[in-house]
Amino acid sequence: MKMLRAIALVSLALVVAGCTRTANFQTSQPAMPQPTVLTTPTTPDVVTPTDSAPIQQARLDPGSYEYIDAAIVGQLTPAQRSAANDAQFYALQFGRPGAPRTWSSGGATGQVSVGPYVRVNNLDCREFSHRVTVGGQTYTRSGQACREADGAWGVTA
Secondary structure: OHHHHHHHHHHHHHHHHHHHHHHOOOOOOOOOOOOOOOOOOOOOOOOOOOOOOOOOOOEOOOOOOOOOOHHHHOOOOHHHHHHHHHHHHHHHHHOOOOOOEEEEEOOEEEEEEEOOOEEEOOEEEEEEEEEEEEOOEEEEEEEEEEEOOOOEEEEOO
16 A cells, blocks of 8 residues: 555656646747638639640641642542542651552542651651542652641641
8 A cells, every 4th residue: 555655646746747847848949830720611723724835736738739749639529639638647647657648539549658757947847759540640749748836737848
């Protein structure tokens, strides 16, 4: 019993000593501010990113058939010109160098071959050869096309 009494007395002394010690204890760090509790939820401000230059989609504008021999353009139907336009675009944009892309529409056939990408005046350019066959007669136009800053492919040479 004496032992239990001694332990209780020492414990009480430590508790009292601890309370007086923390009352006068000063820290060099400022006290942490208490967080504020909101009773009503708020919605965060939505910030949409703004780009100075939007991404341009690559395209080959219809109506400009500079990549086909001028002697045959007038003889092609709109469907044939559209097929030639599509083949020219896909060859320029996605074609492997030397791998021909063929097209066929209403009795006319064609084949587009492109070279590797070349950087000219900070533009992506490719040499091409577009062969069109109508009624057994073959017409070929070769040149270079570059993709402009606005994404449009245009014949430059």
